[in-house]
């Protein structure tokens with residue numbers, strides 16, 4: 163813990179009669195300060211790397227006569243690095259925004275199935291190596307949630323499932339009830355996660371540093387965003403994983419039953 167100690171002399175007239183000692187626990191302020199400066203240094207480092215290659219390759223193209231194949235090669239790199247910059251900036255902004263507006267969730271009763279389907283439709287067209295399957299084992303697929311935030315959760319988990327299974331494979335999404343909870347499993351047949359990394363996965367900027375995934379880009383923020391959003395929905399995110407076999411990420415929501423009654427409640431309260 164970090165304690166700040168103030169010592170003040172006490173006077174009666176001109177005579178010092180004693181001292182007052184005040185202890186203030188500033189651990190939290192200290193940690194927030196530390197996190198902020200770490201954040202700033204990581205952000206500047208992460209942004210500088212792709213920017214440097216965009217600049218480097220543009221300079222090359224401006225200053226030299228290049229064959230069309232070379233030009234195409236450099237342009238492809240510039241394009242990829244610019245795309246990486248965009249996704250880095252989006253992740254950083256999401257984390258910052260999330261911290262600034264913790265309360266700004268617009269929760270409504272939503273069926274989670276169409277939300278999942280929308281994400282699958284967008285992601286399936288980007289891959290021919292993965293087959294994404296959705297199964298629901300329950301009729302109670304309503305949640306009380308912010309549609310955009312939940313879409314972001316599913317999007318982050320599904321894009322991780324694809325990104326970390328570079329050789330392809332099936333990705334299974336299963337929706338089911340377990341006690342008072344509605345769960346969604348997102349299962350891949352990819353690289354898996356080492357046991358000693360599991361506890362750290364939800365920490366800002368943490369990325370597993372195995373040789374098999376060094377080439378895969380990312381910020382180490384996707385799962386932090388998932389965890390924050392799930393907590394704001396009175397839910398959670400958990401996972402099981404086996405190295406080289408695959409991973410299953412599970413998100414859980416409080417179960418909403420008696421949909422008609424809930425919808426009435428909403429109509430009345432609106």
Ligand code: ADP
Nearest residue numbers: 322323326354369370380381382383384385409
């Ligand atoms: P990023 O993908 O940007 O690194 P995330 O917060 O989404 O950040 O994930 C943190 C780390 O967890 C990743 O670096 C990756 O090594 C590991 N990881 C996440 N999802 C999976 C998955 N489905 N399979 C294997 N590893 C994963």
